[in-house]
Amino acid sequence: MKHVTSRDNALFKQLKALTGSTHQRRKAGQSVLDGIHLAQAYVAALGQPASCVVSERHYDHAEVRALLEKIDSDKLVVLADALFAQISSVVNGVDLMLVIDTPAGHLPATIDTDCIILDGLQDAGNVGSILRSAAAAGIPHAFLTKGCAFAWSVKTLRAGMGANFHLNIVEHCTLEMLESRLAVPLLATSSHADAAVFDTDLRQPVGWVIGNEGGGVSPEWMAHVSRTVGIPQPGGLESLNVAAATAVCLFEAVRQRRASGG
Incomplete structure (x- = not known):
């Protein structure tokens, strides 16, 4: 688990770039899932994210703890509350987001389904x-x-x-x-x-x-x-x-x- 408290931290700067710019997300080939419900849906469907970011204040939230049990501990980043507020777009929600490698779609040789x-x-x-x-x-x-x-x-x-x-x-x-x-x-x-x-x-x-x-x-x-x-x-x-x-x-x-x- 990584614990980040400084806005000068390289990992925080990377998170801020990803959350603030579609261009950066496309360039990195990564997407950001902001909020507990999207995170739960991703883990249930596709498994491990690239990283899981949670605020200090919500680290012990019941839904967060249940989700963290399914995520490898080396993927966890705990941010100081003030730092998390700078990168999240969710208002009055649970302070948790996933960074994922954007799934690459594929073109079937034959498209014979809906x-x-x-x-x-x-x-x-x-x-x-x-x-x-x-x-x-x-x-x-x-x-x-x-x-x-x-x-x-x-x-x-x-x-x-x-x-x-x-x-x-x-x-x-x-x-x-x-x-x-x-x-x-x-x-x-x-x-x-x-x-x-x-x-x-x-x-x-x-x-x-x-x-x-x-x-x-x-x-x-x-x-x-x-x-x-x-x-x-x-x-x-x-x-x-x-x-x-x-x-x-x-x-x-x-x-x-x-x-x-x-």
């Missing part, structure tokens, strides 16, 4: 919410195109609530990278679709192309979509939030497969 393709989604909260819905619906793969919010940013991770640890997430994907590997039909939502998602057969694996918050699915990807589907909105609003619309589609597929015994 997947989501995020086409230029820029809002980290939406990306995290969609990843959360995808993981809950049993989707194994999430492919993010260039221009998407960083899947491992603090905001995305917070919105995802641990979903990242249950998905194969591949960033910076292009149509050229995925086109020859896709062995499932691609679907996208559209306000001009001929069929409602509830009237579309979703019992077999599909790939959902999810478009940018403002512009929707790009023409490049729309040209490869097999079918567009709509979501009935009797309330008369112009559109659903993209994360909400995605959840509707993913869980309609879940409903249909349960009904058919799949």
Whole structure:
């Protein structure tokens, strides 16, 4: 266990750089999980972190002690309370964070299972919410195109609530990278679709192309979509939030497969 009390300590400077800069996290190939619940989710799903950082005041907190029993002691860093306050973005929470090596996604040779393709989604909260819905619906793969919010940013991770640890997430994907590997039909939502998602057969694996918050699915990807589907909105609003619309589609597929015994 390391005990750090000085802001001039090299380890603290490294932690401050990681927590303060997406560029530094990308450069280091590491991500920061701020808060006890994300930390618990990571350890349960993937095991040991690169390091576990806790404040002096919460070192003996019951949830912290339970988690520390699962983490190798040489990975533990105890920070003075004032130092922890400088690197944490969680307000009124338990002072604990993990530094992890950012999981590297992989491109399967053949994509013949359900997947989501995020086409230029820029809002980290939406990306995290969609990843959360995808993981809950049993989707194994999430492919993010260039221009998407960083899947491992603090905001995305917070919105995802641990979903990242249950998905194969591949960033910076292009149509050229995925086109020859896709062995499932691609679907996208559209306000001009001929069929409602509830009237579309979703019992077999599909790939959902999810478009940018403002512009929707790009023409490049729309040209490869097999079918567009709509979501009935009797309330008369112009559109659903993209994360909400995605959840509707993913869980309609879940409903249909349960009904058919799949």
